[in-house]
Amino acid sequence: MLSGFKARNHPQQTGARGALDEVDDRGTDPQFVRDLETRYGEPFTLDVAAAPHNAKAARYYTRADDGLAQSWAGERVWCNPPYSDLHAWVSKAWQEWPDTRGIVMLLPANRPEQRWWQELVEPYRDKESSPLRTRFLPGRMRFSRPDAVIGPKGDRPPFGCVLLTWTAPQFSRPCDTGTPDKPCGGCPDCKPGAAVDLFNEWHGSSERESGGTR
Template identity: 40%
Template sequence: MLNESMFSSRTGEWETPQTFFDALDAEFHFTLDVCARPENAKCARFFTPEQDGLRQSWAGETCWMNPPYGREIGRWVEKAYNEARRGAVVVALLPARTDTRWWHRYVMRAAEIRFVEGRLKFGGAENSAPFPSVVVVFTPEKAVSDGPVVRSMRVK
């Protein structure tokens, strides 16, 4: 059974698996979780829904972003892209929705796209997610590019 606090179809919130996050944190050394709640924050510094990460500056930070996967996701991906242009590094865990407008407008202009092999088992879930996942890396150096580096990554 899926723990209500780990995922809600009403909010589209999926809790990042800790070991998955830890592997990326070892590589990127995150300073800010831009979409969190106190009970699931992955960084010491984080923005809650009340603080609204979409309204905050991320400039100069190395950000972790696992946004709500509902209708607002496009706004979060656009924000990640724009904040990278302002100097942030943003690493985002997203559903691999390659047919969406936000994917083509912003993800395809990221520095890197890492397709996750298999399906993630989000925090508190008994079963794997019903969708494929991707890690997208937005960097200041490549906020506007001809195309991202694309590769796959294994879930450990």
């Protein structure tokens, strides 16, 4: 144990008093996103945390629109969220997932001990009964920022990234009598919101044990 040590986000993840435009306005390489669309076989239809100069889909929500307050229903969602408020964005993805056509979210991979990861990712990732898959990316990703002076090696934060992918509800693992493209339709395992029901049950229990909301 390190006496007196307190884990903190790197300055490129959050400002001392909250989000900073120069930190949170960080665009993903368009080619990286196109490669993901090829990999998954479908283009993204909605970018829920974008700016007009870096949107990765024809439809997008800006900071003023507030993607946390909007519906993601019916969309194939791309999200590179503000790193200053990760808990809210991952929680929103779980809430919206049953009504979407899948969600892909790009997050920093250097804080798995933090509450957002321990509560919203670790208990569910890469399990047969869960729609959530994680993919830790090699190296350090280059981002783009408006009006930033970028060196020859690009704008690389001092941490790697991880992709969180919520598979489309109809492709979540069904029961033994169903198939990924044709669930049986009657049992709890084949209900589109089954994984979210499990998440809500667990998360609600955690809130009650802690004596309040999180």
